[in-house]
Amino acid sequence: MPNPTNQAPADPAPRSMRSASVRTANLSQVLSALHFHGPLTRSDLCAYTGLTRSSVAVQVSELTDAGLVFEQAPQSDGRPGRPSPLVTFSTDIAALAIEVEVDSIAAAVFRLGGESLAERRLARTRSQVRVEDAIADIGTLARDVLADAGSPTIIGTGVGVVGLVEEAENTVTMAPNLGWDNVPLGQLLANEIKDCGEIRVGNEANLSARAESTRGAGRDANDMIYLSGEVGVGGGVISNGRPLTGRSGFAGEIGHLTVNPDGRNCGCGSIGCWETEIGIRALLERAGLNPDDGADAADTLWDHADRGEEQARDALATTGRWLGIGVSTLINIFNPDVIVLGGMYRTGYAHLIDAVRAELETRVLPPLRGAAIVPSILGDSAILIGAAEMAFEHALADPIGTMSSIRT
Amino acid sequence: MPNPTNQAPADPAPRSMRSASVRTANLSQVLSALHFHGPLTRSDLCAYTGLTRSSVAVQVSELTDAGLVFEQAPQSDGRPGRPSPLVTFSTDIAALAIEVEVDSIAAAVFRLGGESLAERRLARTRSQVRVEDAIADIGTLARDVLADAGSPTIIGTGVGVVGLVEEAENTVTMAPNLGWDNVPLGQLLANEIKDCGEIRVGNEANLSARAESTRGAGRDANDMIYLSGEVGVGGGVISNGRPLTGRSGFAGEIGHLTVNPDGRNCGCGSIGCWETEIGIRALLERAGLNPDDGADAADTLWDHADRGEEQARDALATTGRWLGIGVSTLINIFNPDVIVLGGMYRTGYAHLIDAVRAELETRVLPPLRGAAIVPSILGDSAILIGAAEMAFEHALADPIGTMSSIRT
DNA sequence: GATAATTTGTGCGAACCGTGAACAAATAGT
DNA sequence: ACTATTTGTTCACGGTTCGCACAAATTATC
Structure with a gap:
């Protein structure tokens, strides 16, 4: 059967670019600039995207036609020159x-x-x-x-x-x-x-991790690691601004890195996973509380530590030490800008951070030091x-x- | 000072695309296809890149003018149809x-x-x-x-x-x-x-890691980890086909992940780095050899093990176990397709792999299993x-x- | 050995896109 | 009121790929 359209395979590899790709890429630039920086004037969009005024005009009108954005009446900003209309998101x-x-x-x-x-x-x-x-x-x-x-x-x-x-x-x-x-x-x-x-x-x-990277504590970081835990410990890695997925999207199971090969049994079937040392069960057990009490018990533990109870403080120091050991490993592997702590490591941040930092000082390779360890700022809505x-x-x-x- | 060129900022953000970007991207597609797949006919290039014959003709002629490639006389391949000229790299x-x-x-x-x-x-x-x-x-x-x-x-x-x-x-x-x-x-x-x-x-x-990913044991893998060791242990990670760099390009220092917090002192100042358990010094020491003998001693150790000497076998089993512990951690974190072993883990692959695999069976999260552990095929030229x-x-x-x- | 079928190179017009210049519009300062 | 400044608008231009029509080169068939 002769090919009626003469050429253009189009089936196997869509890697090539055409004129339409340029338009798509530039529309993406404009809309992304708005999404991540908030409403901008058309003039600002020129600066953000590097496009000319003519081109930005076309992009904005196309986005407007699609119903994604609309233009608000220009507002004078005190400087000379014709004011530029503000491009805003559609409300619906x-x-x-x-x-x-x-x-x-x-x-x-x-x-x-x-x-x-x-x-x-x-x-x-x-x-x-x-x-x-x-x-x-x-x-x-x-x-x-x-x-x-x-x-x-x-x-x-x-x-x-x-x-x-x-x-x-x-x-x-x-x-x-x-x-x-x-x-x-x-x-x-x-x-x-x-x-x-x-x-x-x-x-x-x-x-x-994606949320903290876009709108949270990792906003200015290109390479970020997010760590969160209650009963289980999970995480996510942002590398060069993009989430690390791995082969099937399973990447980031940092709760199951082995820190203590002869330690406690983990629910996953392994021994000495990080989770068994820094999870809430280990923390509560060290503090002499009921390991099964869950996340609420952590809040009472912070209180105990604030009141200076020794066992609580010791439990936090030990947990913080294990936290630091794993974080050191992550820094040595990923060389991140920031490590963001979520879950109970956010609420208990003040009680844990000193022990973590102490561990980092000996365990992180000197040139890799300087990664910031900060609490999540989005909390439960992340x-x-x-x-x-x-x-x-x-x-x-x-x-x-x-x-x-x-x-x- | 009025702007003489009227518009076009061009200074801050070169993110936008223009017609020239399309040409550059497609030239890159064509040349990359040749670089990674070897000489191809123009017809093949259409299939690989998704471009039309007209476009490929333009790209090839431009690459020819630049002196990067040239076209060889078409060779009949037995199938009907006009034969397509073979595009080959310039020799100089x-x-x-x-x-x-x-x-x-x-x-x-x-x-x-x-x-x-x-x-x-x-x-x-x-x-x-x-x-x-x-x-x-x-x-x-x-x-x-x-x-x-x-x-x-x-x-x-x-x-x-x-x-x-x-x-x-x-x-x-x-x-x-x-x-x-x-x-x-x-x-x-x-x-x-x-x-x-x-x-x-x-x-x-x-x-x-980059080499094994492009032309070695990780050729078909999108997500790959390379691990190599003699005295020190180093590695590299390829994520989604691209090398992981981290903030400053230091990423991949997997020799210094902590596997044994109360273990031996590491040269980096930390305690219990993976390197201290799987490096050549630990291996030779366990085998009762001089830890300072270096890479050559490893070859004699393989011989000893081949001859069935017990201490050599035990040393390899122990080292293999530690190797497996760290590899499990890496798999849980990165979810790779392949882990490539280089350096002495390549030459000693046959003696180590069983102990490694045994450890993986208990330590890797079930859905993450199936990552292949293979020896480097590029060896010292990697x-x-x-x-x-x-x-x-x-x-x-x-x-x-x-x-x-x-x-x- | 001639003809048909198939595949591919070539040439050319069409469509699309961003650029940049010229002009108009809108604001602040004098 | 006038100038300087900034920005929107319009439009011709150059660059790019696409897709068609045609020619070229090979194999298959009779």
């Missing part, structure tokens, strides 16, 4: 973010630019969650929160889950805390919630923010394409 | 690769496509190397090897060094084995060797190959730009 374009935790499910709606429009959280008591129940709960939660937000056009959906997530498949491969195994969460949700754009699923710690950022990613990379695919 | 375009080891200095010339044209190695006896001497030695070695190769046009130079290298500055920040401290090797070499294009300096293990690949990187990204900057 947003992303849906969903968080599946052990003890709660949450959903939120974020506008372009990162502003939260609505948030709802549903507490759960049981730890084992039936998949069908979870899907149904997420569905009603999503519908409610979308109504709260004024039913905006949803550009994409991001889901954060406690467990290993195969990102390319949007599948939860293993989530022991939920009792889930190979759950195709993306597909299941696509049937439950409609008109919510492309659905992407990610690990909660990786999403928190997961939802990161899920939203993941959902925005496609729209930012190809604004017109995703908009036209939304309005089928 | 090459990269210079230099390797600065503790006990030797080497230089080599590689043609586009990766073929080695010439190689020379200069042994050294003393371990402390004066910088001036090293520069002079490298200079003569480079001149000699370039003459051997027929004085090709050098498109770029890559230097691999045993030590921490600040890649952006082309500076050796710390190289204890050479006794170097903050040596601006790139600048110094630029004065010594002329007409060798842009000079880039990198860490030897990172370059080996560093030079990686250095050449680093040198090629610029030319592949912007062929015409670098060629015109070469012919000043």
Whole structure:
């Protein structure tokens, strides 16, 4: 059969660039500049993107036609010259973010630019969650929160889950805390919630890392490591501004680096995982408290330490030392700008940081020192923010394409 | 002062794309396809790049004009249809690769496509190397090897060094084995060797990782970890096809992850670094040999083990166990496709791998298993190959730009 | 050995994109 | 009111790929 179109294979490798790629890339530049820096004048956009006024005019008008942004009347800023109109996000374009935790499910709606429009959280008591129940709960939660937000056009959906997530498949491969195994969460949700754009699923710690990197404590860092823990310890790595995924998207399981080969048994089947030394169970046990009391007990432990109780202080020093040992390893491996501590390491930051720093002084290679160790500034909302950022990613990379695919 | 050119800031952000960017990107596609897949017909290039015949014709003619490639007469391949001319690398375009080891200095010339044209190695006896001497030695070695190769046009130079290298500055920040401290090797070499294009300096293990990823055991892997060791233990990480650098290019110091917090003192000042358990000193000591004997002693140890000597076997089992502990950590963190073992872990691969695998079975999170552990296939030439690949990187990204900057 | 089928190179117009200059508009300062 | 300054608008221009029509070169078939 002769090829009717004569040439243009188009099937195997879409790596090449054409004129349209230039337009897409520049639209992405403009919309990303707005998303990450907030509303800007057209003049500012020229400076941020390096495009000429003529070109920015075209990009903005195209984004306006797509309904993504609009221009506000120019405001005089006191300097001479014709004032430039302010380009702002449309009010009815947003992303849906969903968080599946052990003890709660949450959903939120974020506008372009990162502003939260609505948030709802549903507490759960049981730890084992039936998949069908979870899907149904997420569905009603999503519908409610979308109504709260004024039913905006949803550009994409991001889901954060406690467990290993195969990102390319949007599948939860293993989530022991939920009792889930190979759950195709993306597909299941696509049937439950409609008109919510492309659905992407990610690990909660990786999403928190993404959030802190974009809008949190790692905003100015190119290379960042996020570490969070309560019962389990998870993390995420941002390398050169982009999340580290690994082969299947499982990268960042830093709770299971071996720090003490002859130490305690870990739930994962290994021995001496970092998690067994810096997790909340080890901390509470060292402090003479009930290891099963969970996250709330940590707050009482901070109080005890504040009051100067010796066992509490010792427990924190020991835990801080182990924290420092692992952090040293991470710094030597990744050479990051910043390490962001979330979860109980954020609330207990003041009680732990000295022991951590002491350990770093001997264990980090001298030229690699200088990495900042800071607490998370987004706290518990990091997961939802990161899920939203993941959902925005496609729209930012190809604004017109995703908009036209939304309005089928 | 009014702006004479009216607009076009051009100074701060060169992120935007124009028509010329498209051409550059597509030229890069074509040349890279040739570099990594070997000579291809124009028709093949259409398939690899997704460009049309018209476009490929333009790209090839431009690369030909720049002197990078030429077309060979078409050869009939037995199938019907007009035969397509074969696009091949010019014979006189090459990269210079230099390797600065503790006990030797080497230089080599590689043609586009990766073929080695010439190689020379200069042994050294003393371990402390004066910088001036090293520069002079490298200079003569480079001149000699370039003459051997027929004085090709050098498109770029890559230097691999045993030590921490600040890649952006082309500076050796710390190289204890050479006794170097903050040596601006790139600048110094630029004065010594002329007409060798842009000079880039990198860490030897990172370059080996790059080499194995491009042309070695990690060729088909997107995510790869390279591990090499003799006295010191180094490594490099390829994430999503690209080398992990970290903030200053120091990333990948996996010899200094803490595996045994109360273990032996490490030369870096820390305690229980992986290097202290899997380095050659620990191995020889366990086998009852002289820890200071160096790399040659390892070969005799393999012999002892082959002959069934118990202490040798025990030493290898113990070392293999520690090797497995660290590799498990790396897999849990990075979720790689492949782990490539170089240095003495390549020569001793058969004696170590069983103990490593045994450890992985309990320590790696189940969904992360399946990472292949394989020996390096480039062996000792990995560093030079990686250095050449680093040198090629610029030319592949912007062929015409670098060629015109070469012919000043 | 001639013809058909197939594959590929070549040439050219069309479409798309950003540039940059000229001009107009809008503001502050004098 | 006038000038300086900054910015939006318009438009011709150069650069790039695409896709078609045609020619060229090879194999398969009769």
